[in-house]
Amino acid sequence: MELDRLDRDIIAALVEDARATYAEIGHDVGLSASAVKRRVDRLRETGAITGFSARVAPRALGWNTEAYVELFCQGKTKPSDIALAMARYPEVVAAATITGEADALLHIRATDVRHVERVIERIAAETFVVRTKSSIVLSRLVDLPTGAVASDPRNGSPVGG
Amino acid sequence: MELDRLDRDIIAALVEDARATYAEIGHDVGLSASAVKRRVDRLRETGAITGFSARVAPRALGWNTEAYVELFCQGKTKPSDIALAMARYPEVVAAATITGEADALLHIRATDVRHVERVIERIAAETFVVRTKSSIVLSRLVDLPTGAVASDPRNGSPVGG
């Protein structure tokens, strides 16, 4: 699906504030509220916008510690095996298979270092896991919502930048 | 600040759908719309909720490739130096200092592998960077919005789990 300037501007507005009214967005991008709504509906139908979410301060909910864990798996492990197993851990907030020595990289949120340790212990006990290599996050320096940059004229668009 | 059961339920509802009406949320958590609004206002004031954001499919915007990059820095590099430098790259969507051999881990979104390469080249040229070690993401297996788990009774809360 093709996104024009207006679509990108609307997405940018909604990434910045998902509760903005259609009239507000319309004012920003130069469209009527009705026109904005029609485009937002279309963007959701086509899957460009997958939903709307509150941004939460992990600390406020007690998630005080995060870690990245490299996973080294047995030779015939399939990505779907890893996906299925990791989906069972609420502490695993992101996971991806990657190039390089490790097979996958996990992003873990936990209450404290002890909690991280317990989770890694359980993950390391998964049948397909050979070993793990973990790094505790000391301080978060950057954390942008996905798409924050997409059509912010201050930053480059993926095509233009 | 202390969050009770209701606060956590409200946050969970807003993480799932940030555009839900107060009446809908109230129905879910067993509160009147007004009561929900008062709590949401308070949650924003106290910083537990930092905003509302559209969830976007990176692909739809042309961000087809992601990578993780470990940064090895000169001995006297401060986290704030890294933060300042990385904030200038729209492609760096997350960055954190970590324990282990590397000093920091970056999460990069780009249009394609060539784009990733160009960005890493520029980052590697930063004065404080000694070397980098990168992994391209092959496939994303898990990607939860922050707080998705916080008060979903199917998962553990950070305290209870």
Add this chain to the structure above:
DNA sequence: ATTGAAACTTGCACTAC
């Protein structure tokens, strides 16, 4: 918790390219 005024959403008729 209820109420009422102001604002928002959303379908529809209409217009322009």
Add this chain to the structure above:
DNA sequence: GTAGTGCAAGTTTCAAT
């Protein structure tokens, strides 16, 4: 035909009770 505007009915917000 595709995409925008304006309007009106039904909801939602939000402050005051």
